Structures are given as structure tokens and as C-alpha cells.
Amino acid sequence: MTAGTPFELPAKCDTCVVRHKSICAVLSEDELKDFNRIARHRRVPTGQVIAADSEIVFANILDGVVKLTKTLADGRQQIVGLQFPPDFLGRIYAKESPYFAEAATDVELCAFPKDGFEGMLRRYPGLEHRLFENTLDELDSAREWMLLLGRKTARERVASLLMMIARRAPNVGCSHTPDNNFAKFTLPLTRADLADYLGLTLETVSRQITNLKKADIIELIDNREIIVPNLDALEDVAGN
Amino acid sequence: MTAGTPFELPAKCDTCVVRHKSICAVLSEDELKDFNRIARHRRVPTGQVIAADSEIVFANILDGVVKLTKTLADGRQQIVGLQFPPDFLGRIYAKESPYFAEAATDVELCAFPKDGFEGMLRRYPGLEHRLFENTLDELDSAREWMLLLGRKTARERVASLLMMIARRAPNVGCSHTPDNNFAKFTLPLTRADLADYLGLTLETVSRQITNLKKADIIELIDNREIIVPNLDALEDVAGN
DNA sequence: TGTAATCATTGACTTGCATCAAATGCACTG
DNA sequence: CAGTGCATTTGATGCAAGTCAATGATTACA
Structure with a gap:
């Protein structure tokens, strides 16, 4: 976890729009403009902490992936949530977030x-x-992940994660035609981050990825680029 | 998991009241009476499934403990939430709950x-x-538990669970003076349920309880009755 | 009062993942 | 293009927790 300087409000940016599907669905064009009056556009580089300071409660992710982490005193870390565009970020109705948000x-x-x-x-x-x-959907996802962390094997965990990315990442460079059972995407995480999300070590993640490759369940273009020729086959490995 | 017959709406019961602290805080006496008009009181014996059928969305727990579980195809099970009085029960705004609720x-x-x-x-x-x-609080709790399932040792998990019960169970027969650092309570779960909540086997849970007993962190009156002479000592074992 | 049923503990053994340690590959830089 | 740094892979070994099996302790009830 390389924590940079805390996130701060930039100058007003007129091009910034709330893009969350749910929000757009319930607000008119004029109301969205109302939002833009108080919205501030901001770029955050990889690894930088998105501060839970008192000035910012809420942010809409326009691009990129944010990880929510919790850490024990001795440094053991767990990613407790991954946020993709157009998710929202921030623990509303609380002064402080009980977890770190990091790009x-x-x-x-x-x-x-x-x-x-x-x-x-x-x-x-x-x-x-x-x-x-x-929030109810996030709670369902968190509980789904509890099943993974509590009961799935390393192999099943890695396969489940890849399935999850294939489903959720189309907004982050995933070319994926859901009907034809094929997916190609860029992993938004390092092996260390994958491990922190899956409750494993990075070595174990690496070995399981190698195993899936050898079993022809996935293909690697490079460390981050993955092709899943048959999503059903991957789903089988994922368990459930 | 011994699934009984599904839960059904009983006849109207005038003595039934909504007891959730948050609800009571925002409703007047008259409004609570309004609630009671559609409320149905119901007893559910241990082990019985509380059905997520279409007629019941929501229930306020008056007494006892409800576990929310998810299960893999081969039977591996994970408890993804424990609900105590006066918690609410049920996945609102969804036809079906993504998990089982069981007494x-x-x-x-x-x-x-x-x-x-x-x-x-x-x-x-x-x-x-x-x-x-x-729901936001439940999400925070779920993520706290993800840290436990992903990163804590068996000993830390058991200690964390006991801390959690000591904090939350005062409504289920926990005599506990928070100031003096002492707690006595009845475990609302079997060893098998504890294991399913902690992502362990029941044998491991049993061994860790024995270890905590030998280390004088806890005392057992019987299998279910537990005394914690010093909550700080238990907290230390729990990690964080 | 004996028998069964349920729940919990304990012991012996196995194993999946963690740990420790090296090697490989690749991008960047002087 | 050698040298540095980082991410990843691979290998050897150890250990925490799982598995299998037997034994106790309670309670229920015939």
C-alpha cells in the first residue's frame, strides 16, 4: 500500500457529470445540472489514497478502479470492496469511513x-x-464474498474473481460479448492486490493462475491481459 | 441445516409491536399503532427456516437469534450474518432473498x-x-467480517466472535456491565454454527475454545455459558 | 434405568496454503 | 546495452487447520 498525499478538492470543473445509472434514471437533465454545480472533477493516480476527509463524502467513479481496504495492526490486509465505474464511493451519514479507499x-x-x-x-x-x-446490492456482494473467503479453495477463489471481473469490468476495458461465452479483459489489480482481495498470498494466486492456464481455462496475453475462451468452463471451476 | 416447514403468517396478534430502536425513534405512538395493524406475531422454533416467500418481506426480531446462510452446491456452508433483537430481517426491494434465514x-x-x-x-x-x-451498518459489519475470514487465525476468529457476542447479545441473556470489563453470556450457537460463521471446522472451534479456557481468557460454566473475566484480554487475542 | 440421540472434546494423521528463497522477465534509464 | 528496480513465477519446506475416528457428557424418553 503506497499511500500518497491525501485527496483534495480541485477547482470547479464544468464538464463533470454524475454518471451513476441509478442516479441518472431518477433525475432530470436540469437536476443533473444542479449536481454539476457542486461537483468537482478529479484525477487520482494509482496507489494514492482517496481521503475520507470531512470535506468529501461522496464521489462518483468516472474511470478506473478503487479498492476499499481494512488492515490489522501487524499489517495483514484485506480488500473488502472493489468499486468500478459508475459506482459511488464514500460512507454517507458517517464522519469517517471504516475503511481506506485507494486508487x-x-x-x-x-x-x-x-x-x-x-x-x-x-x-x-x-x-x-x-x-x-x-447499498443493498453492495451488502449482497459483500456476503457473496464472505462465502468465498470462508469456504472456497484457492482455485475456486481465483476463478470466482475472474468471473466477477468479466461481469463487472466492461467499463474498464473488457471486450466481452455476453451471449457468446467469450471474454477478454485487463486485470485492474496486481497479484498482491488480487491476493488481498481473495484472502490468499500473491504466490498462491500466481500458482492458481498458472494452473488455470495449463488447464486451458484461461489464456494470458501478458500478466494483466486475460482471455476466457469459455466462461461456462470458468464458472464451473468457480464453484457455487 | 435442519430445514423445517416454511414460515407462514399467523393470525393477527394485538400484542405485537415494532421494537426496533431506529424505527421507534422516528415514529409517534399513533404511527406505531398503525404498524401493529398489519403486524403478525410469530414464534419460530430452533432450526426452522424463515421463508423468504412472497408474502413476508420484513420482520422485526423480538427475541432469539437468526442466522443468514449461503451454501455451495457440495454443501459447504457459510453464515453471512447473525441477527439479534431488535434487528430487522428480510431483503427489502427484492422478490427473493439471496440467502437463507434460519432460527x-x-x-x-x-x-x-x-x-x-x-x-x-x-x-x-x-x-x-x-x-x-x-443497512449501512450491516455493510460495515459484513466488511469487518471479511477481514476476519480473509486474514485472521483460528484463535483470533474465535476471540473476535466472543467479543462480538459480548457486545451484541445483551438482549439475549447477556449480563454484562460494560464499565467493569466483565461479561457473562449464553452462546446462541452450536459449535457447528460457530464454525460456519467463522469459516472453520467445528473441531477447530472446539480446540480454540479449549485453548482460551486453558489460557484463562474465558471460563466455561457449560458448553454454552461463557464468562469473560477481562474483556480487554479477550480483545487482545482478537487482533485488530 | 437403560438406550439412543445429540453435541462436544480429543487424538492421530494428512494436506493445502503460507513461508522463505531464488530465478526470470520486462520496463526504464544513464 | 549494461544496470537497476519492480512484478511475477517457480521451487523447497513447514505448519495451521482440515479430516477421520474414537470417546465423553447431557438430555430425552421408552
Whole structure:
């Protein structure tokens, strides 16, 4: 974890838009413009911490991948969530986030100051409802991951992760025609990050990726570029 | 997992009240009575499944402990949540829950039919907000548990669980004066359930409990009754 | 009061993943 | 294009937790 300087509000950026599907669905064009008045566009380089400081509660991810991590006193670390565009970021209704948010890749954000965003929530009924539904989905995902961390083997974990990326990463450079069972994507994480997400060591992750390659379940173009010729085969390995 | 017959709506029970602290805080006496009109009181014996059928979306736990479980095809099981009074139960805004709810002990519920409860949500602004905050707390807890499942040792896991019970179980027969660092409580789970919650086997759980006993961190009155003479000492073992 | 059933503990052995240590590959730089 | 640094792979070994099996302890009940 290479923590850079904390994230700070940049100058106003008129081109910044809230892109979250749920939000866009419940807001009119004019209301979105209202959001843009308080939105601040921001680039965050790989590895930099996205601060949970008091000025920013909430941010919409425009591009890149953000990891949420928790760490024990002796340094053992666990990634407890991965956020892709157009997910939201930030623990609303709390002063501090109980976890770290860190850019796993170069990230572009549309950030909102605390007071402004909570004002928006009051102004637009239905908006909080959408955020609530997002949170319920995140809770379901977290519990899905608890099953993985508690009960799956290393091989199943790696396969499950690849399936998850293949499903969620189309916004981060995944060319993937869902119908034909084929996927090609760029891993947004290093082996060390994969390990922290899967509750394994990076060596074990590496070995399992090698095994999947030898079993012709996946192909590697390079360390990060992966082809899954048959998603069903990968799904089988993933368990469930 | 001994699945009994699915849970069904009983006859109306006038003595049933919503007891959730968050709900009570935002509703008046009259509004609570409104809730009671559609509430149905229900007892569920240990081991019985609390069905996620279409008629019941939501239930307030009055007494007992409910476990939420997910299972792999080959039977490996993980408890992904434990609900104590006065928690709510049920995946709102979804037809089906992505996990099983099962009574870990004898349980008393105050249950609501789907349509009625969602009507209430619309009628009482502020209520959904409270449920949202509850869900955010549940998400934080789930992520805390991901750290445990991914990175903690068996000994740390068992100690963490006992700490969690000592904190949350005062409503289920835990005599516990938080100031004096002492706790006494009844485990609401069998060794097998503890194992399913901790991502371990029941033998490992049993051995770790024995170890904590030998190290004078805990005392056992019987298999279920536990005394923690010094919560700080237990906290140390739990890690973090 | 004996028998079964359930739940928990304990012991012996096995194994999957972690740990430790090196080697390889690749991008960048002087 | 040698040299440095980082990410990844590969190999050898150890250990924490799993598996298998037997024994205790309680409670239920015939």
C-alpha cells in the first residue's frame, strides 16, 4: 500500500457529470445540472489514497478502479470492496469511513462536498432511495464474498474473481460479448492486490493462475491481459 | 441445516409491536399503532427456516437469534450474518432473498406482509432513511467480517466472535456491565454454527475454545455459558 | 434405568496454503 | 546495452487447520 498525499478538492470543473445509472434514471437533465454545480472533477493516480476527509463524502467513479481496504495492526490486509465505474464511493451519514479507499489504477472521480451532497439528497426525493438500493446490492456482494473467503479453495477463489471481473469490468476495458461465452479483459489489480482481495498470498494466486492456464481455462496475453475462451468452463471451476 | 416447514403468517396478534430502536425513534405512538395493524406475531422454533416467500418481506426480531446462510452446491456452508433483537430481517426491494434465514435459537418475530410494509415506507418519510442507515451498518459489519475470514487465525476468529457476542447479545441473556470489563453470556450457537460463521471446522472451534479456557481468557460454566473475566484480554487475542 | 440421540472434546494423521528463497522477465534509464 | 528496480513465477519446506475416528457428557424418553 503506497499511500500518497491525501485527496483534495480541485477547482470547479464544468464538464463533470454524475454518471451513476441509478442516479441518472431518477433525475432530470436540469437536476443533473444542479449536481454539476457542486461537483468537482478529479484525477487520482494509482496507489494514492482517496481521503475520507470531512470535506468529501461522496464521489462518483468516472474511470478506473478503487479498492476499499481494512488492515490489522501487524499489517495483514484485506480488500473488502472493489468499486468500478459508475459506482459511488464514500460512507454517507458517517464522519469517517471504516475503511481506506485507494486508487487501484489511475482513477477519475466526480466528487461532492459533504454539505452540498446531503442538501441534494433532501432536495430530490427518490435519490436516497436509489442509493439505498445500491447499498443493498453492495451488502449482497459483500456476503457473496464472505462465502468465498470462508469456504472456497484457492482455485475456486481465483476463478470466482475472474468471473466477477468479466461481469463487472466492461467499463474498464473488457471486450466481452455476453451471449457468446467469450471474454477478454485487463486485470485492474496486481497479484498482491488480487491476493488481498481473495484472502490468499500473491504466490498462491500466481500458482492458481498458472494452473488455470495449463488447464486451458484461461489464456494470458501478458500478466494483466486475460482471455476466457469459455466462461461456462470458468464458472464451473468457480464453484457455487 | 435442519430445514423445517416454511414460515407462514399467523393470525393477527394485538400484542405485537415494532421494537426496533431506529424505527421507534422516528415514529409517534399513533404511527406505531398503525404498524401493529398489519403486524403478525410469530414464534419460530430452533432450526426452522424463515421463508423468504412472497408474502413476508420484513420482520422485526423480538427475541432469539437468526442466522443468514449461503451454501455451495457440495454443501459447504457459510453464515453471512447473525441477527439479534431488535434487528430487522428480510431483503427489502427484492422478490427473493439471496440467502437463507434460519432460527439459530427459538425466535419470536413481528412480521409484516409485503404490500403493507412498503405502503408504510411511503407513508412515513424518515422511516426508509432509518432502514438505510441500518443497512449501512450491516455493510460495515459484513466488511469487518471479511477481514476476519480473509486474514485472521483460528484463535483470533474465535476471540473476535466472543467479543462480538459480548457486545451484541445483551438482549439475549447477556449480563454484562460494560464499565467493569466483565461479561457473562449464553452462546446462541452450536459449535457447528460457530464454525460456519467463522469459516472453520467445528473441531477447530472446539480446540480454540479449549485453548482460551486453558489460557484463562474465558471460563466455561457449560458448553454454552461463557464468562469473560477481562474483556480487554479477550480483545487482545482478537487482533485488530 | 437403560438406550439412543445429540453435541462436544480429543487424538492421530494428512494436506493445502503460507513461508522463505531464488530465478526470470520486462520496463526504464544513464 | 549494461544496470537497476519492480512484478511475477517457480521451487523447497513447514505448519495451521482440515479430516477421520474414537470417546465423553447431557438430555430425552421408552
